[in-house]
Amino acid sequence: xxxxxxxxxxxxxxxxHRRDPRAKVVALLVFLIALATAHRGLPxxxxxxxxxxxxxxxWARVPVWGALVRAGIxxxxxxxxxxxxxxxxxxxxxxxxxxxxxLSALAVLLLISTTPLPxxxxxxxxxxxxxxxxxxxxxxxRYFFVISDEAQRMNGAAAARGASARQWRLGGQRFxxxxxxxxxxxxxxxxxxxxxxxxxxxxxxEGRFLALSGVRFQRIDLLFTxxxxxxxxxxxxxxxxxxx
Amino acid sequence: MHIPDGxxxxxVWATLDAAAAPAxxxxxxxxxxxxxxxxxxLLGVLGAFVFAAQMINFPVGPGTTGHLVGGALLAxxxxxxxxxxxxxxxxAIQALVFQDGGILALGANITNMAxxxxxxxxxPFHIWGGTKWxxxxxxxxxxxxxxxxxxxxxxxxxVSGVKMPPSVLSVSLALFTVSAILEGAITLAVMQxxxxxxxxxxxxxxxxxxxxxxxxxxxxxxxxxxxxxxxxGGPDGIEKLLNLHPASLDANFLRQASTGILGLxxxxxxxxxxxxxxxxxxxx
Amino acid sequence: MSPLIxxxxxxxRYEDGTAALNGIDFRLNPGxxxxxxxxxxxxxxxxxxxxxxxxxxxGSIQICGLTVEKQNLPAIRRKLGIVFQDSDSQLFMPTxxxxxxxxxxxxxxxxxxxxxxxxxxxxxxxMSAAESKAPYHLSAGEKKRVAIAxxxxxxxxxxxxxxxxxxxxxxxxxxLAELLSQLPQAKILxxxxxxxxxxxxxxxxxxxxxxxxxxxxxxxxIARFGWDVAWxxxxxxx
Numbered sequence: 001x002x003x004x005x006x007x008x009x010x011x012x013x014x015x016x017h018r019r020d021p022r023a024k025v026v027a028l029l030v031f032l033i034a035l036a037t038a039h040r041g042l043p044x045x046x047x048x049x050x051x052x053x054x055x056x057x058x059w060a061r062v063p064v065w066g067a068l069v070r071a072g073i074x075x076x077x078x079x080x081x082x083x084x085x086x087x088x089x090x091x092x093x094x095x096x097x098x099x100x101x102x103l104s105a106l107a108v109l110l111l112i113s114t115t116p117l118p119x120x121x122x123x124x125x126x127x128x129x130x131x132x133x134x135x136x137x138x139x140x141x142r143y144f145f146v147i148s149d150e151a152q153r154m155n156g157a158a159a160a161r162g163a164s165a166r167q168w169r170l171g172g173q174r175f176x177x178x179x180x181x182x183x184x185x186x187x188x189x190x191x192x193x194x195x196x197x198x199x200x201x202x203x204x205x206e207g208r209f210l211a212l213s214g215v216r217f218q219r220i221d222l223l224f225t226x227x228x229x230x231x232x233x234x235x236x237x238x239x240x241x242x243x244x
Numbered sequence: 245m246h247i248p249d250g251x252x253x254x255x256v257w258a259t260l261d262a263a264a265a266p267a268x269x270x271x272x273x274x275x276x277x278x279x280x281x282x283x284x285x286l287l288g289v290l291g292a293f294v295f296a297a298q299m300i301n302f303p304v305g306p307g308t309t310g311h312l313v314g315g316a317l318l319a320x321x322x323x324x325x326x327x328x329x330x331x332x333x334x335x336a337i338q339a340l341v342f343q344d345g346g347i348l349a350l351g352a353n354i355t356n357m358a359x360x361x362x363x364x365x366x367x368p369f370h371i372w373g374g375t376k377w378x379x380x381x382x383x384x385x386x387x388x389x390x391x392x393x394x395x396x397x398x399x400x401x402x403v404s405g406v407k408m409p410p411s412v413l414s415v416s417l418a419l420f421t422v423s424a425i426l427e428g429a430i431t432l433a434v435m436q437x438x439x440x441x442x443x444x445x446x447x448x449x450x451x452x453x454x455x456x457x458x459x460x461x462x463x464x465x466x467x468x469x470x471x472x473x474x475x476x477g478g479p480d481g482i483e484k485l486l487n488l489h490p491a492s493l494d495a496n497f498l499r500q501a502s503t504g505i506l507g508l509x510x511x512x513x514x515x516x517x518x519x520x521x522x523x524x525x526x527x528x
Numbered sequence: 529m530s531p532l533i534x535x536x537x538x539x540x541r542y543e544d545g546t547a548a549l550n551g552i553d554f555r556l557n558p559g560x561x562x563x564x565x566x567x568x569x570x571x572x573x574x575x576x577x578x579x580x581x582x583x584x585x586x587g588s589i590q591i592c593g594l595t596v597e598k599q600n601l602p603a604i605r606r607k608l609g610i611v612f613q614d615s616d617s618q619l620f621m622p623t624x625x626x627x628x629x630x631x632x633x634x635x636x637x638x639x640x641x642x643x644x645x646x647x648x649x650x651x652x653x654x655m656s657a658a659e660s661k662a663p664y665h666l667s668a669g670e671k672k673r674v675a676i677a678x679x680x681x682x683x684x685x686x687x688x689x690x691x692x693x694x695x696x697x698x699x700x701x702x703x704l705a706e707l708l709s710q711l712p713q714a715k716i717l718x719x720x721x722x723x724x725x726x727x728x729x730x731x732x733x734x735x736x737x738x739x740x741x742x743x744x745x746x747x748x749x750i751a752r753f754g755w756d757v758a759w760x761x762x763x764x765x766x
Contacts, residue, residue, distance in 0.1 A: 004341065011660075032348050037254050073343050074248040081251065081406055088407035097406075100250025105343040112340055118622035120340065130272045132284070137333040138622060139288020140295070141341070145664045146616050147289065148296035155299060178302045179433030180441075182312065185300070186321075186434070187442035189293040195617035196285040198582050202610045203631035203678065204602060209284075210633035212626050212643060285620065 005070065009062045009113040016060040016114045020221040021123025027228035028111050032104055034232040041239040046099045048235040053106050062113045071106040078102070117141055123215055135209055139196075147189055154181045245397045246338065246353055249346030253404035260400070261351030267359050268332050274325035283326070290318065291330045291337075302430055310426045315357060316365030316389040317431050320373075320382065321438070321445050324366040331358035356396040365389025373449040379432060386431025391424040531555045532592055532686055532714050533608075538578060540585030540738075548574045549585060550738040556686065561715040563725035563746055565755055566735030572718045573613075575735070576688050579716075580608050592685060606635065609679035613691040615671035619663035624655065624674050627663065631682045649681035650674070653707060669700040673707065680711070687713045693721050722756045 010017070016024075031049070038045050057064045078101050082094025112120070121134045252260075276283065294314035301309035318327035332354050338344040345353045365385040372381035398416060402408060408416075439446050533556035540549040549571050556562055564572040577583040579591065581601045589596040591604045612618045621627035625646050632642035650656045653673040663671060672692060679687065689708070693701045705727050708715070719725050725732060725746055732749040734742045742749060750756050 006341065007662075028347070032249055032346075036249060036257070036348055071343060077246075077248055078250075081401075084409075084412050085407050087412060088409045090407045093407065097250055101248040101346070102250075104249030104346055104348070108340065108343050108347055116622075117337075117341060118626075130269055132272050132276055133268065133329060133333055133336075135284045136287045136291060136329060137337055139285055139620065140291035140330075140333050141337055142620060142622060142662075142664070143289045143292035143616075144295050144337075147292040148299060151296040151299045155301070174303045175429075176433060176437075178300055179430065180437045182297055182300055182430075182434045183437030183441045185297065186290075186293055186317075186438060187445070189289045190286070190442060190445050192614075192617055193286040193289040195612065195614060196289065196620050198577070199610075199612050199618040200285070200620065200630075201582060202580055202605060202612075203682065204605050204634035205630075206602075206634060212629045212633065212639055212646075 005063075005066060006109060006113045007116070009060075009067075010116045012061055012114075014060045014114070016056065019114075019224050020215055020217045021115050021120045022127055022215070022217060023221040023225040023228070024111050024115055025120075025123060025127065026225050028107055030229040031107050031232045034236050035100055035103055035107075038100075038236060041243045042096050042099060044242075045236055045239045046103055048239065049103055049232060050106075052231055052235070053103070053110060056110055057113075060110070060114045062110070067106065067109055067113065071102060071109050074101040074105045119215065122211060126215065131209075143189075143192070146192075147185070150188060151185055154185060245356075245394055246335070246345030247349045247356075247397055247400065248343075249348050251346075251404060251406065252349055252352060252400055256400055256404050257346075257348045257352055260355050261348065264351035264354040264359065268329075268354060271325045271328040271332075271359070275323075275329045278323055278325055287322070287326055287330050287333070290322065291334050294318065294330065294334060295337075302426070304426060310423070310430070312430045312434065313357075313390055313427050315362045315393070316369075316382075316386040316427070317434060319362050319366040319389075320369055320385065320431075320435060320447055323447065324363055324370075327366070328358050328362045331362055334358075352397070352400055356393045356400075360396060361389045361393035364392040370449055373447070379436075382435050383428040383432040385428070387424040387428030390427040391420055394420040394423070530593060531557050531590075532560075533579065533716075534588075534590040535578075536588045538575070538585050538587035538589065540574060540578065540583060548738050549578075552587070552738075552740060554733065554740070556714055556716065559714060560731065561717065561729040563729040563732040563749075564716060564718045564735060565720075565722070565725060565732055565749060565753070566741070570735040571738040572735050573690055574738075576610065576690055576716065576718055579686075579688060580605050580610060582610075606682055607684055608686040608688060609682055609684035610688045611672075611675050611679050611690065611692060613694055615668070615675045615695070616663070618675045618678065619671060622662060623659070624661050624663060624666070625650065625659045627674065628678045628681050631678060635682065645681050646677075649677040652680060652711075653677045668695040669697075669704065672696065672700075672704060676707070685713060686716065687711065688716045688718070690718045691720070692717070693719070693724055722750045726750065 035046075035049060054064055057067050075098065078094070078098040081097055085091065085093040085097075115123075118138060121138055125131050125134050249257075275287070279286065294312070294317075297314060298311045301311060304310045315327060315331050318330055321327075322330070335345060335350065335353050335358055339347055339350050339353070365388050368381040368384040368388060372378065375381075395417075398413075398420075435446065533554065535552055535554040538549050538552040538554075539547070542548050552571075552575060554575075564575065566572055574583060578585055578589060578596070581596045581598075581604060584596075592607050594600040594604055594607075596604060619627050621630055625643070628649055629639075629642040629646040632645055633639070637645070647656065647659070650659060653676050655670060655673050655677060658666060658670060658674065663674065666674065672695075676687075676689075676692075692704060692708070696704060701721070701724065705724055708717075708728055715728065717725060717729055729746050732743065732746040733740055734749050734753055734755075742752065
């Protein structure tokens, strides 16, 4: 089934899981900006950051190897540009691209593996993101699984009707069939949205989602924000001083 | 094309984040006003639809398939502002949950795909959607949305100092054109099927047009095209592009170009394989 | 004794003009459970959606003495809870407990009180352990129980259940029937499942082409329309 591994990890419990989402978002942004703007001593700095992230993954009891592999999703993109840079006679450029994109992805993965998405979205809302957009995001995430199950069933049905190598000759027909399937999926999604809206109204919805439990920013969250934000900054200063 | 973090120069991502934030707030307000009351579930579920639509493969050639990107289709069915909101929500979820696209680069990706891509895709439909050229406008809208998004992304990367030989650049533009045509064809086919299956969801542009929206969209189209040319390394890059006339097709250039094409084909194949594998792992 | 539901001359047309309901008269008395039977498209669900004002037709509907009209809708939706056929469309919040508390928060209850009531409702349907799960990770039967909890939490006087057994396996049918039989509310059960109807209801109403073709004791109606899946009597057997 489509159980996303990070979603499962996010339901774990560790001191990192318990931190306020806003504290983690601030720390992530500081991390990403410190990394994005680094030039001098990037390999050393990156190594330090990597150690920091792995330590955090261990602390959060997130499977380290699984996380390291997942973050590799950015590597094909980096590989393309490494090759392109090499062809343009700037072979050295590919390395920082790969390092920066990989570590950034790993840092985001750490956030989403220790914070369930609904809680993260609520944190973002209290940081000023438009609640309408976040509500849409929450519904999108909720129904992604439902709709993709339907899509997969339709794909399966198409395959059962006989998809084979010689069918490329029937490409035009299959193209139309796929378009028809998408139109049906669209119509079903549309009808489902209407059903959901009815179910909301039936339970007294009046236009605004009310949160059951707000997020509470505690003193320890402040401490966490300070430490987690200062760590990459201190590391970068240390690396640049050592090289100067 | 979701740009990850680490590729864009700081001034580029910072500017685009600063530009995308108010644009998203504005489009969000506009979307809230333009729809009737069931808007959150509708936009959320259709966002999930666009996500899931990527699982339905369209045959392109022997053994090759493509899939819908969806920005233009949403604009034709929901209207441009709600479509932008849905695409922005998709990009945010992709960046957060799937690490597909960066967080600092989210402003850039939203600008390219959710704001300017959607508006550019809506433009032909806005102008010709109610006339006898409706079919053409559906096709052109789908194609334009992808072309504009891709060109903008490329321009941003070039501005950020990612070097690209002219041969690769022209091959990329050719690939963009192919995916644009594919998106146009899929969008048109799905819209025609939708007109039969669920006619009430399909929009027909009304006579009272918003000149601001059309203006913004038109600017986006121009920016994207001009941007790539400019970004190709300033006057130097433009000169190189202009030099691509037949007279300069010497042996050296041909060798360079064929290496470039071969390289891109190999990488493209590798990405397909990795994408398949990653796609399987994603749904563990 | 005044009826919980009193419907007179209800008519409704779809957007395309076809008649969906054509003069429905209906009563539900306190403590009663009524099955709505009939073929697909006969208007059962359309009728149910009128009871809390989700659809608006011509005619008069009174719920617990309140006329179904705009200013009464909040009160009516509290008194009459609908459990929809597709649980996935009903469970739209990220976690089970948030979904069950959804209606309570809309009633203006504060978070702490809503949480207490939501947990009590989950206890009633035997789903306390799933409190912080995402609806996607539940089985069809579990989803249905949570959906019922979300309605029960609002303490309605009338429960409307639209095809509650659709996605359930046979053991799921039985345990759902047991749960429903223990709930004290008056019930309207829209169903194709004649055994469920017979187990839970004392009266049945048979819909046909937007009209009530007959009503009476459940067994009589089921027998009259051959609504039990009567394999024993069918020709297929021989």
